[in-house]
Amino acid sequence: MQVRQEIFDTYWRFAALRQEVFFNRINNISAPWTSDPIINTYKFCNAYRASDRVSQYLIKNIIYDENRSKNEEEVLFRILLFKIFNKIETWELLENKLCEYISLSNFNFDIYSNILQEAMDTGYVIYTSAYMSCATKEFGYDKKHQNHLALISQMVVKDNVVTRIIRAKSLEEVFYIIQEYPLLGKFMAYQLATDINYSEIIDFDENSFTIAGPGAERGISKCFINTDGKSNTDIIHWMTENQEQEFQRLGLNFKSLWGRPLQAIDCQNLFCETDKYCRAAFPELKSNRKKIKSKFSPTPQLIDYFYPPKWHINDKVKETLSSSLLKIKLIKQPSIDLEIIQERNKKSSSEQRKYSNCQQLVIEDTIIDNLLSPVIINNSHTQEDLPELQEKLEHKSQYNKNTKVKRRKNLQNSESVNSHQLCLFP
Numbered sequence: 001m002q003v004r005q006e007i008f009d010t011y012w013r014f015a016a017l018r019q020e021v022f023f024n025r026i027n028n029i030s031a032p033w034t035s036d037p038i039i040n041t042y043k044f045c046n047a048y049r050a051s052d053r054v055s056q057y058l059i060k061n062i063i064y065d066e067n068r069s070k071n072e073e074e075v076l077f078r079i080l081l082f083k084i085f086n087k088i089e090t091w092e093l094l095e096n097k098l099c100e101y102i103s104l105s106n107f108n109f110d111i112y113s114n115i116l117q118e119a120m121d122t123g124y125v126i127y128t129s130a131y132m133s134c135a136t137k138e139f140g141y142d143k144k145h146q147n148h149l150a151l152i153s154q155m156v157v158k159d160n161v162v163t164r165i166i167r168a169k170s171l172e173e174v175f176y177i178i179q180e181y182p183l184l185g186k187f188m189a190y191q192l193a194t195d196i197n198y199s200e201i202i203d204f205d206e207n208s209f210t211i212a213g214p215g216a217e218r219g220i221s222k223c224f225i226n227t228d229g230k231s232n233t234d235i236i237h238w239m240t241e242n243q244e245q246e247f248q249r250l251g252l253n254f255k256s257l258w259g260r261p262l263q264a265i266d267c268q269n270l271f272c273e274t275d276k277y278c279r280a281a282f283p284e285l286k287s288n289r290k291k292i293k294s295k296f297s298p299t300p301q302l303i304d305y306f307y308p309p310k311w312h313i314n315d316k317v318k319e320t321l322s323s324s325l326l327k328i329k330l331i332k333q334p335s336i337d338l339e340i341i342q343e344r345n346k347k348s349s350s351e352q353r354k355y356s357n358c359q360q361l362v363i364e365d366t367i368i369d370n371l372l373s374p375v376i377i378n379n380s381h382t383q384e385d386l387p388e389l390q391e392k393l394e395h396k397s398q399y400n401k402n403t404k405v406k407r408r409k410n411l412q413n414s415e416s417v418n419s420h421q422l423c424l425f426p
Contacts, residue, residue: 002228004224007274010282012252014044014274016040019047038277038281042278042295043296044277047266051257053088054087056303057084058198062077062307063198080155083147084151089308090119093124106175107157108145109153113146134182146216147407148183161177168202170204171206173202174196175193177213192354206265207240210240212236212268212271215273215275219278220271221287236264236271258313258314258316259313305317
């Protein structure tokens, strides 16, 4: 194989930088999370597919929610319904209108269709822009969403496809079972097979099967000048198998997903993201996509990351997230706004002259907190330091309280001070 070296290296550098952003955000490091201007400007998927917001919602809220049925048919139904639209807001819209959890028992074609149609009539977009799903009238309905609801009914209710999926001997076989159905192209069938594999319905090695979507095909053509007859699938597998050597070759400190290396689905996605990145970094590389569509806009809601339990990484995830939350508590100390203090000093100049003999420094309670030395945590602290830091924080809190009490008593005994104004004297 002959690589286009600069672009090929960009693939690995992008993976490392995007994962760095992922952990910087988890560790509550202030933006920007990377020095790369392109990643800071545009929206890119995570290096690991399962870390993306929609995948996280699927895993945590659709598949493994303790309040939902663990029945395999129910789980498959929920996965298909969620992924057909692939939009969190559409799922929540349905549940809010139904006033109950989505399940096979309340799956009614007309009710679901009417809810979605009413939303569309108000201008709401029920599908994500991430996937281009088929829109033919395969089941005889005029509306795209009606045909998709009919497809789900056919697969789950009429064909009981979950039985065939459970009996499948490989992830590839699951892919071909799904691909048999209309409205589901090759790429969508692969995505659904991967999502089902997140659940307990099946349990196959993600590296056992992969295919390249349209975006990945563009990325591969940019990274490679000549593939020596190797298929796109072969190339994705090669990237998966050689990731450690490539990161080492470039001196990149790639931080894995708590010990889990990139899987074939992740390497496939990274080709797609590399294609996007190159549109801005190397515009001279021509393809049928010229610009990156979406700008990056951070979501304020933090994700409580959770992965399929069978991956055996959730304990490590919890430990990291717990440490991060403690860091927020320890470092979240208000700072003194010197401009405010100076402005108050100007306003109180007459009071300063009036109380020229005053030796008491009077400060509002909120500013007392600020002047007290905060407990600071930084990257040099380890997990073992946290209990000690927590004890310091609690000690500081009690010190603040005692200091406030003493200050208030002093104020009450002072004849020259009758309010909690700030008086600073040279």
